[in-house]
Amino acid sequence: MTVAIAVEKAGLETSVQDFPGRYGFWEQGFPPSGPFDMWSFRLANILVGNEPAAAGLECQFMGPTLVFSDDCVIALCGAAMNATLDGAAIPMWESLTVTAGQKLACGFATKGARAYLAISGGIDVPPVLGARATFHMAGVGGADGHALKDGQTLHAIGGEGVPGRRVKEACRPTIANGKEWQIEVVQGPNDDWISAEGIERFLASEWKLQARSNRTGYRLEGPDWLFAEKASTKGPEHGEHPSNILDHGYPVGSINLCGQTPIILVNDAPSAGGFINPFTVPSAAFWKLAQSKPNDIYRFHRISVEEAQEMRRAIDKLCSEKSIA
Amino acid sequence: MRFDEAKFLPGGDQFILVQFGDDGSIDLNFLALGLTAALKHDQTRGVIDTNPSYNSLVVEYESDDISYADLQVELERLIGGLGSVEELELESRLAYLPVMYLDLWTRDCVADYSEKISPREYDPDFVARVNGLEDAKQLVRVHSGTEHWVVAVCSTPGLPLLRALDPRCAITSPKYNPPRTWTTLGAIGVGGLSTSIYTTPGPGGYNLIGRTPVPLWDPRQCHPIFKDRVVLLDAADRVKFVPIDAEEFEYIEARVADGSYEFNITAYQRFSVGAYKKWVASLNADGKF
Numbered sequence: 001m002t003v004a005i006a007v008e009k010a011g012l013e014t015s016v017q018d019f020p021g022r023y024g025f026w027e028q029g030f031p032p033s034g035p036f037d038m039w040s041f042r043l044a045n046i047l048v049g050n051e052p053a054a055a056g057l058e059c060q061f062m063g064p065t066l067v068f069s070d071d072c073v074i075a076l077c078g079a080a081m082n083a084t085l086d087g088a089a090i091p092m093w094e095s096l097t098v099t100a101g102q103k104l105a106c107g108f109a110t111k112g113a114r115a116y117l118a119i120s121g122g123i124d125v126p127p128v129l130g131a132r133a134t135f136h137m138a139g140v141g142g143a144d145g146h147a148l149k150d151g152q153t154l155h156a157i158g159g160e161g162v163p164g165r166r167v168k169e170a171c172r173p174t175i176a177n178g179k180e181w182q183i184e185v186v187q188g189p190n191d192d193w194i195s196a197e198g199i200e201r202f203l204a205s206e207w208k209l210q211a212r213s214n215r216t217g218y219r220l221e222g223p224d225w226l227f228a229e230k231a232s233t234k235g236p237e238h239g240e241h242p243s244n245i246l247d248h249g250y251p252v253g254s255i256n257l258c259g260q261t262p263i264i265l266v267n268d269a270p271s272a273g274g275f276i277n278p279f280t281v282p283s284a285a286f287w288k289l290a291q292s293k294p295n296d297i298y299r300f301h302r303i304s305v306e307e308a309q310e311m312r313r314a315i316d317k318l319c320s321e322k323s324i325a
Numbered sequence: 326m327r328f329d330e331a332k333f334l335p336g337g338d339q340f341i342l343v344q345f346g347d348d349g350s351i352d353l354n355f356l357a358l359g360l361t362a363a364l365k366h367d368q369t370r371g372v373i374d375t376n377p378s379y380n381s382l383v384v385e386y387e388s389d390d391i392s393y394a395d396l397q398v399e400l401e402r403l404i405g406g407l408g409s410v411e412e413l414e415l416e417s418r419l420a421y422l423p424v425m426y427l428d429l430w431t432r433d434c435v436a437d438y439s440e441k442i443s444p445r446e447y448d449p450d451f452v453a454r455v456n457g458l459e460d461a462k463q464l465v466r467v468h469s470g471t472e473h474w475v476v477a478v479c480s481t482p483g484l485p486l487l488r489a490l491d492p493r494c495a496i497t498s499p500k501y502n503p504p505r506t507w508t509t510l511g512a513i514g515v516g517g518l519s520t521s522i523y524t525t526p527g528p529g530g531y532n533l534i535g536r537t538p539v540p541l542w543d544p545r546q547c548h549p550i551f552k553d554r555v556v557l558l559d560a561a562d563r564v565k566f567v568p569i570d571a572e573e574f575e576y577i578e579a580r581v582a583d584g585s586y587e588f589n590i591t592a593y594q595r596f597s598v599g600a601y602k603k604w605v606a607s608l609n610a611d612g613k614f
Contacts, residue, residue, distance in 0.1 A: 026374040026385070027361070028556045029482040128544065129555060138482050138525070140544045140555075189334035189342040237349040237518055240499075246349055247486060247519070249376035249383035249479065251336025272378050272479035274517075280337035308338035309388040316389075 002124065004069035005154040011064035011106060013214075015134040016123050016142035016154075017041065018055040021267065022131035031268050032252060033133035033141065036215060036290035037114050038283075039173050040078035042319035044118035047075035047095040049162040052319055054122030055132040057148075059115040061293075063106020064148060070100045073120040073161020079112030079175060079291060094166040112175035112291035121157025135268055137216065171323030175291045184285045185255070185300045186308050190245065190276035198226030202279070203300055207262070211294040217256070218264040218289055220298065225260055231276075239274055247274045253281040264289065282308035284315050327353060331404055333397045338388055343400060344381045349518045351488065352410045353380035354476050355598050358561045359413045363403040371396060377560055378477045378486075379518075411599035415561045419472065421589040422522075423569045423577055424535040426465040430509045431533035438505050445501075448532040452498045452515055464534065465568060466614045467494045473520055473564045481527075483542030483556035487520040487564055492605055493612050496520075500530035511537045513566070535566075538578040539586070548581075550588045557588070561596065 019041055021034020035041035035058050042052040050056075057064070063081040075095040076083055083090050083106045090096060090104075092115075098104065106115065125132050125143055134142025143154055191199060201223055210219040231242035238246050243257040250256060250270065254277035256263045264281055266289060279300070281289065292298075303311075332344040343360065346353040357377040364372055364384065371391030376383040386396050407413060427449055435448050445451070449461035458464050471491035478485050489495045500516035505528055508514070512523040514531025521531055524541045540548075542556040550557070558564065569577070580586035 023374055025555075026376045027560060028478050029480060029484055030555075138544060140482070145544060186335055186337050189336050189340075235348050239517065240502075246379045246517075247477070247479070248378045248381045249342070249477075251340035251342070251383055251385075253337045253339075270480045271376055272477060277336070280335070280340070282338040284338065305335045305338060305393050309393075312338055313389070 001070055001158045003072045003119065003156040003158045005119070005156060006067040006069070007064060007148050007150060007152040007154065008067055008103070009065040010148040010150050010152070012060050012062040013136070013147040014057055014059050014064045015136060015147045016055050016125055016132055017058045017134060018132040019045075019053045021133040022129055022135065022141065025129050026271055029271050030129060030138075030140070031135065031271060033131070033135045033267050035116060036267055037078055037116065037173070037287040039287045039315050039319060040114070041116040043093070043167050043172070043323065044075045044077040044116045045122070046319065046321065046324060047077070047093070047165050047167065048073045048118045048120045049160065050118055050120065050122050054118065055125060056119065056123060057117040059106055059117060061109050061113055063109070063115055065103065065105040067103045068098045068100065070158065072098050072156060072158055073163050074098055074104065075118045076115055077118075077167065077172070078115040079109040081109050081115045082107040091166070093172055095161065095163050097161075097163040111177050113293050114290045119156040120161025121159040124155040124157045137268060165324050167323055168325050171318045173287050173291070179295070180297045180299065181288050181292055182301050183288055183298045184282055184303045184308060184311065185279040186282055186305055187279055187302055189251065189254070189280070191278045193228055193231045193242070193245070193276045194278045195226045195228045198228070199278070201226060203302055207298045207300070209292055209294050209296045209298065213294065215266060215268040217269055218266060220262045220264070222262070225257060243275050245274060245276050247272055250277060251280050253283065253286065255279040255281065282311065284308060284311035326350065327356070327410075331401070333400065335393060336383065339385050341384050341386065341393065341396060341400070342381055343384065346380045349379055351474065354474070355410055355413050355415065356407065357382045358415055359407045360400070360403060361560070362415065363407060367403060369399050369403070376479070378479065411602060413598040414595045415598070416593045417561050417563055417596035418593055419563045419565060419591045420558060421565050421567050422537050422539055423573065424469070424513055424537050424566045425569050425571060425574045426469070426535040427461055428536045428571075428574070430536050431512050434505065434507070434509055434512065434533055438501070442503065442506070449534045452496060452532050452534060455498055456496050463614070464496070468496065468515075468520070468534065469566045469568050470494050470614045473566070475558050475560050475562045475564065476519070477560050478556060478558055481525055482544070483524045483558070485522060485541065485558045485564070488518055490563065490601070491608070492610060493608060493614065498532050501532070502530070504528050504530040508533070509536060511539070513537060536574075538574050538581055539588070540581060548584055548586070557590070563596075
């Protein structure tokens with residue numbers, strides 16, 4: 001049975017996302033979108049008995065207040081947002097029954113930054129270009145192409161959810177309030193534009209996450225970059241600044257050097273442009289980006305392509321029934 | 326220059342960047358688009374998305390299905406199968422796009438920048454001057470005198486990177502620094518080697534020379550042409566800009582708004598790189614438009 005969800009308060013750019021997001025349209029300029037922390041997102045779906053791909057809500061920093069028209073099963077995973085159901089605190093990482101008319105209220109994120117709400121059956125919005133994920137900068141997907149708005153009504157497909165299930169502690173991402181994160185990086189594709197000393201400086205330095213960061217890009221503050229000779233002897237078509245290169249495609253996760261400002265390109269990033277990408281954050285480290293807050297400190301740890309792929313496999317394995325108690 | 330052998334560079338756990346060369350030679354883009362088409366035709370195991378550009382292609386892959394090393398072998402096999410650049414034939418449509426050159430809207434954009442950010446010459450005069458053309462009127466003749474090749478559709482949905490196929494009409498110009506904070510929707514800009522069309526009214530760095538009333542994408546998929554696709558152009562398509570005046574601009578704009586505008590775009594044709602290069606070699610490069 002369809003469940004109507006009245007959006008009393010939308011929260012801060014709460015959006016409908018699905019896993020893994022929008023694929024097959026990258027060469028027309030569409031980024032993948034999808035949940036930033038795909039680990040927490042998938043676990044929330046699995047808890048309520050959905051397919052991991054079902055559409056749910058990504059809540060950022062300040063969650064929404066929602067009223068449900070009918071009984072359904074929900075689960076919240078990811079950042080702690082002091083969520084209450086009709087005023088009573090509810091647990092994270094657990095599926096629970098909501099009865100008709102109950103109000104779910106989320107507050108500010110106290111631990112982590114992004115929480116994921118799964119609802120039995122998944123959010124019912126029409127897929128656009130094969131995905132329900134919202135790319136709100138372009139007005140595509142999700143609820144009318146945009147973040148949720150106060151007063152809007154969403155619908156969930158409903159159906160048989162399973163309450164009373166919880167994710168085993170060891171199978172969850174460790175979301176703490178530590179200000180320091182170790183973020184894995186794979187060197188490349190444009191590491192040859194940075195001098196050997198510049199590469200070592202990047203890896204040895206602390207990088208502070210700037211407030212002007214969102215699902216498009218994460219801006220970092222740190223020491224100056226040192227360029228290889230190539231960056232200043234290149235042809236004129238590559239542009240004037242050492243960080244400029246003739247337009248090329250940007251891997252999702254690449255650390256895009258815009259002048260002296262590195263920007264980690266994330267789920268809603270531009271697909272291409274004219275700056276170099278000396279390093280790339282692999283998909284298995286995205287949940288850490290998603291759960292960090294402005295002014296948090298990143299230290300980058302270099303790993304190989306194969307190690308990055310192994311890390312992702314390990315997370316994929318945890319996004320399964322085996323993680324549920 | 327084309328590298329003797331394509332370079333393969335990793336992007337995290339899911340991407341591989343294939344570089345065919347390190348400059349803006351159009352041959353390198355033909356190769357990138359040839360490989361993109363070959364990957365689709367081959368349905369190479371593990372490949373889930375592609376993102377071609379000037380001289381390179383980013384391939385996204387599923388590492389559960391194929392390793393980085395095996396993907397590189399597959400890509401080398403497909404690149405070998407492309408043969409020489411002259412042998413390439415690419416599926417291409419030709420789109421006629423009406424443009425009001427030297428229009429008032431982009432003139433306002435430039436004037437606003439001059440007033441609020443940094444004084445600058447009227448963009449069409451500037452572009453004409455740095456390209457050794459007589460004036461803005463000649464710039465219009467040159468810019469509308471060629472088919473433009475869609476190098477890539479990238480950055481934001483539907484935004485084409487174009488370059489003149491006729492070398493007599495090639496225009497290069499430095500981009501704005503600092504960039505504009507806003508640009509009229511549909512503005513035609515030139516910067517670096519490219520022409521582009523602003524598909525969203527946002528910031529930008531290209532020199533503005535005109536404006537089109539025709540939408541290049543429609544996320545609501547209202548007009549029939551957008552029924553099966555959200556963006557108008559793909560890489561390897563061609564664009565011919567058709568100069569129009571203010572009256573025609575208003576007429577087309579109204580027909581776009583009421584859904585009766587008839588897009589002018591051909592069916593797929595085979596674009597032969599060999600035939601194209603033969604034609605380019607036959608041209609008098611000093612010819613004036």
